[in-house]
Amino acid sequence: xxxxxxxxxxxxxxALVMGLALIVLAIVVERxxxxxxxxxxxxxxxxxxxxxxxxxxxxxxxxxxxAAFRDGMPVPEHADGIAIAWIALGLIAxxxxxxxxxxxxxxxxxxxxxTARAFGRRVLLxxxxxxxxxxxxxxxxxxxxxxxxxxxxPLERLFYRSS
Amino acid sequence: MxxxxxxxxxxxxxxxxTKLLFAGIGVLLGTAVGVxxxxxxxxxxxxxxxxTFKLDPTGSIIMFAGxxxxxxxxxxxxxxxxxxPGESASVATAIEGNKMAKAGxxxxxxxxxxxxxxxxxxxxxxxxxxxxxxxxxxxVSFGPWDYxxxxxLAFVTVSATFGESPLRGLTSLAIGLMLGLVGIDILTGQARxxxxxxxxLDGVEVTTLAVGLFAVGEALYVASRFKGNPEEIxxxxxxxxxxxxxxxxxxxxxxxxxALGFPIGALxxxxxxxxxxxxxxTEKKLSKHPDEFGHGAIEGVAGPEAANNASAAGTLVPLxxxxxxxxxxxxxxxxxxxxxxxNPGPLLFTENPALVWGVVASLFIANAMxxxxxxxxxxxxxxxxxxxxxxxxxxxxxxxxxxxxxxxPSVVEVGMLFVFGFLGLLMxxxxxxxxxxxxxxxxxxxxxxxxxxxMQITLGDPLVFxxxxxxxxxxxxxxxxxxxxxxxxxLSRFRAAED
Numbered sequence: 001x002x003x004x005x006x007x008x009x010x011x012x013x014x015a016l017v018m019g020l021a022l023i024v025l026a027i028v029v030e031r032x033x034x035x036x037x038x039x040x041x042x043x044x045x046x047x048x049x050x051x052x053x054x055x056x057x058x059x060x061x062x063x064x065x066x067a068a069f070r071d072g073m074p075v076p077e078h079a080d081g082i083a084i085a086w087i088a089l090g091l092i093a094x095x096x097x098x099x100x101x102x103x104x105x106x107x108x109x110x111x112x113x114x115t116a117r118a119f120g121r122r123v124l125l126x127x128x129x130x131x132x133x134x135x136x137x138x139x140x141x142x143x144x145x146x147x148x149x150x151x152x153x154p155l156e157r158l159f160y161r162s163s
Numbered sequence: 164m165x166x167x168x169x170x171x172x173x174x175x176x177x178x179x180x181t182k183l184l185f186a187g188i189g190v191l192l193g194t195a196v197g198v199x200x201x202x203x204x205x206x207x208x209x210x211x212x213x214x215t216f217k218l219d220p221t222g223s224i225i226m227f228a229g230x231x232x233x234x235x236x237x238x239x240x241x242x243x244x245x246x247x248p249g250e251s252a253s254v255a256t257a258i259e260g261n262k263m264a265k266a267g268x269x270x271x272x273x274x275x276x277x278x279x280x281x282x283x284x285x286x287x288x289x290x291x292x293x294x295x296x297x298x299x300x301x302x303v304s305f306g307p308w309d310y311x312x313x314x315x316l317a318f319v320t321v322s323a324t325f326g327e328s329p330l331r332g333l334t335s336l337a338i339g340l341m342l343g344l345v346g347i348d349i350l351t352g353q354a355r356x357x358x359x360x361x362x363x364l365d366g367v368e369v370t371t372l373a374v375g376l377f378a379v380g381e382a383l384y385v386a387s388r389f390k391g392n393p394e395e396i397x398x399x400x401x402x403x404x405x406x407x408x409x410x411x412x413x414x415x416x417x418x419x420x421x422a423l424g425f426p427i428g429a430l431x432x433x434x435x436x437x438x439x440x441x442x443x444x445t446e447k448k449l450s451k452h453p454d455e456f457g458h459g460a461i462e463g464v465a466g467p468e469a470a471n472n473a474s475a476a477g478t479l480v481p482l483x484x485x486x487x488x489x490x491x492x493x494x495x496x497x498x499x500x501x502x503x504x505x506n507p508g509p510l511l512f513t514e515n516p517a518l519v520w521g522v523v524a525s526l527f528i529a530n531a532m533x534x535x536x537x538x539x540x541x542x543x544x545x546x547x548x549x550x551x552x553x554x555x556x557x558x559x560x561x562x563x564x565x566x567x568x569x570x571x572p573s574v575v576e577v578g579m580l581f582v583f584g585f586l587g588l589l590m591x592x593x594x595x596x597x598x599x600x601x602x603x604x605x606x607x608x609x610x611x612x613x614x615x616x617x618m619q620i621t622l623g624d625p626l627v628f629x630x631x632x633x634x635x636x637x638x639x640x641x642x643x644x645x646x647x648x649x650x651x652x653x654l655s656r657f658r659a660a661e662d
Contacts, residue, residue, distance in 0.1 A: 014593060018334070018593070022334065022337075025338070025341060029341055029344065029356065032355060032356050032358075033355070036353055036355070037353075044614070044615055044618045044623065045351070046348040046350065046351045046353050046355065048615075049344065049607075049611040049614075050344050050355060050356070053337065053340050053341050053344060056333075056337045056340070057337050057338075057341065060330065060333055060334045060337055063330050064330065064334075067330055073331075073593055073594070074593070074594045076592040076593060076594075077388060077592075079387035079388065079592065080386065080387050080388065080389065081387075083386040083387055083389060084383055084386060084387050084588070086386075087379075087382060087383055087386055087560070088581075088585075090560065091379070091577075091580070091581045091584065092581075094564050094568075094577055095574060095577045095578060095581065098568065098572055098573070098574055098577050099574045104565075104568060107564065107568075108561045108564060108565070111557070111560055111561055111564055112557040112558070112560070112561055113557075115382065115386075115553070115556055115557035115560050116553040116554060116557045118386045118389075118553075119386055119389050119552055119553035119556060119557075120389065120553065121551075121553045127553075127554075127557070130554065130557075131557065131561065134558065134561055135561065138561070138562075138565050142214075142565075142569065146214060146217060146218075147217065148213070148214070148216070148217065148569055150565070150568060150569055150572070151568060151572040
């Protein structure tokens, strides 16, 4: 009886990882606060809150270590890593489009296609058409109706010349 | 009497054609996102923040409030017809509502939730108009120490008291507080946690965090578990009209739900879940047909639905009078006020009464619009559920990208969206609540400003928090709220050991 209880209470890996991550964050916040040079003349300065937050994070980190040896954490369901990777790819495409001036419409088209792929669709052209249409309508709405600008790329410039 | 007059003025504002248009767009959007599973009012308002940046503040805030109310109506439709509550506030509705739909009584279930929402929403909005001025009078005498104590109380209740695990709730809050540190310190002009990245000097945008956690995180989570089989929609059978028996069994739960929802929504008790479940349990206890519970009892739909709408109005009391958000949606709405340089609180009532009372008055109008939108047109809303999930989530991600890129088209901003998205996935998988992090990011810097103001006034005497009756009481409540879950856990373990 006692043995089985002990066996079940082997440290929970996820709780240990979280605990460690929280301790690392606490150290980062504390180091950043320690690098501050200007102090308030009276009252409390700009370092008080970071130090309090660092302390809070550290306490929670220890709390996770304790939890790792006691209740552990709820076990997550099996995840489809490939689906996650597809969406990650779409977000990276968005990032690259912003970084290298690919424009908003191209970015959303890619993001739409890839997300639909993550959910198991393989009808590339139809999805690309929907994504493109969505991107163009959002872009028109923003630039014409709301007078806000979204990043423009070659596609958008083509569009303005014709209109 | 003053409140009555002010509310009349508010109606003059709210009945302007443009304001009616904003309210209409708000309730339409709100109902749509409420019906669609996976996106809620908090996310929708977050996505709209950058879009509404240049629009009229009063109109935009009327629209946000309409979205909040609409989400509460729409959530019930999904809960009843596919047993997949669109919002956590509709979980209690799904228990009896879906049973009713399967038994061919979907029509009356939808009707009692829509009419109940209207009744409760109207009463609760009257409550808001009546109590807000009283609270404002009280709040005028609040010092910075009182505000600080109030925020500490909100931190604790949102993250620890009502969640599943206080440890995970507080961890989410702590990370939010940490993100709130990023940027230039207002008082000394020093950069904190910016690590030499110029884009970080302005701090972490609430929109980016909310969109990352709610939209990207949710899309990743759903994709990771997606198996390709869509939810089964129970077709609406039977008349939408309620029989005399249904009315007789519904009106008391509506009123009781409103009576539970409004005060609990106004307290920093973490949104609408608590009052809806309390209402469900109350109705089960009081019902003359307890045997029907679990098989589709109409009281179990009427009560919780009334409670969640009333709690939405209740949430607006502390938001408008104190600037204190008690739910994720309210937190994002606060960010909405802030983007126009408006600070909810007692001052807003004297400086901009047209806005405050216009918003309150528009809630009555929104409620009436929602009743019309939801009862006869429920068939149209159900069609939204036929959108294939790949397109739905691809669309959500496109709008998420739009929100972030419109606010700030920089690599750093999109990179943060990416990181917060994966953080949201991790938190959903490991069962960490998401809302406390958003509240921490918004309220953290405000709490810091209040504590520093207190220390400047008292020349650094920390005892002020305990000498002042207001702040001392609030901090004591916070301490109780923090320790209560641990104490109850200990108690239940003790009981389990006894069995």
